[in-house]
């Protein structure tokens with residue numbers, strides 16, 4: 001059963017991201033096939049007026065797609081229309097799960113956001129994205145270290161094979 005706020009949190013989060021990064025052209029979201037029309041209409045409203053949050057061209061050029069892996073759970077007709085796998089210029093190396101990863105980290109917050117006023121959502125999502133950025137920055141060295149260890153391991157294995 002849909003919650004009373006429907007897609008409000010998704011729309012607020014996407015709008016906030018686009019206001020900070022108007023160069024974003026690809027948006028992957030698991031529910032793209034259900035939310036695309038509503039999302040684009042709501043984002044379009046945010047381009048209007050003197051206090052517009054978003055640029056018109058940002059919204060016009062935004063492509064809303066279902067991540068490939070998640071897309072396999074949808075019908076073939078849906079995949080052809082929404083999966084990044086079947087879209088031109090979708091980026092062959094981007095599976096689209098990055099956004100899901102952000103939603104997953106924000107889940108406890110989004111559960112609380114249900115009880116906040118829309119004005120509070122903006123502040124909260126803003127703070128969440130800042131927190132997430134700091135968290136990513138802190139995690140990055142560890143991720144790179146792991147990657148390097150993996151490359152080292154592969155190189156040693158290849159070296160051993162070439163000698164035998």
Ligand SMILES: [Zn+2]
Nearest residue numbers: 033074075078
């Ligand atoms: Zn679908």
